[in-house]
Amino acid sequence: MKKVYLIGFMGCGKSAIGKRLSFATKMPYYDMDHEIEKKMGMTISEIFSTYGEEAFREMETEFLRTFRNEYCIIATGGGVPMRKENREIMRRTGLVFFLNAPFRDVWRRIATLKKRPIVQASTRAQLEKLFYVRKPLYMYSAHFKVETEKRSIHDITDYIAFQINRFKGGN
Ligand SMILES: Nc1ncnc2c1ncn2[C@@H]1O[C@H](COP(=O)(O)OP(=O)(O)O)[C@@H](O)[C@H]1O
Numbered sequence: 001m002k003k004v005y006l007i008g009f010m011g012c013g014k015s016a017i018g019k020r021l022s023f024a025t026k027m028p029y030y031d032m033d034h035e036i037e038k039k040m041g042m043t044i045s046e047i048f049s050t051y052g053e054e055a056f057r058e059m060e061t062e063f064l065r066t067f068r069n070e071y072c073i074i075a076t077g078g079g080v081p082m083r084k085e086n087r088e089i090m091r092r093t094g095l096v097f098f099l100n101a102p103f104r105d106v107w108r109r110i111a112t113l114k115k116r117p118i119v120q121a122s123t124r125a126q127l128e129k130l131f132y133v134r135k136p137l138y139m140y141s142a143h144f145k146v147e148t149e150k151r152s153i154h155d156i157t158d159y160i161a162f163q164i165n166r167f168k169g170g171n
Pocket residue numbers: 008009010011012013014015016017075109148151152153156
């Protein structure tokens with residue numbers, strides 16, 4: 001086990017939990033969106049509007065293919081598990097945790113923020129549909145499904161840290 005990947009729909013808490021998990025486990029933390037923004041010198045929204053979604057998806061796969069080989073925590077973007085190659089890379093190179101949250105929770109968290117181009121371009125109904133299209137692929141990609149409903153970020157972080165330490169100990 002080298003890497004820990006957090007996957008799940010926009011707003012399920014990947015970035016917030018990844019950051020805290022890094023303190024709890026003393027593993028370095030990377031946010032894929034942030035790494036891609038840094039490399040491109042543009043925000044995710046600018047990348048979408050300049051190059052289109054498909055080019056952004058290619059950048060995500062390129063990140064997974066080439067990112068350095070070290071023990072670390074990676075908060076993925078919500079669309080990453082949609083590609084077979086991405087799923088294979090994550091499962092081969094790390095432990096994959098799916099943060100499961102009900103649609104109403106993620107909607108409440110993402111509806112008003114402007115930084116997610118897919119949210120900006122979609123209605124609530126369209127996002128809900130996307131949520132249910134993606135869910136089986138999150139399930140399929142994950143080694144662990146983590147229930148987040150009615151749980152604090154602190155609680156969820158503790159649970160994942162516990163699972164990581166179990167694996168570290170055993171490998
Ligand atoms: N379990 C939770 N309880 C309360 N707030 C949460 C929880 N998970 C995430 N949040 C909040 O929801 C917002 C979106 O979380 P974020 O980590 O950016 O999601 P993601 O990276 O999965 O899109 C953040 O403000 C975060 O603090």
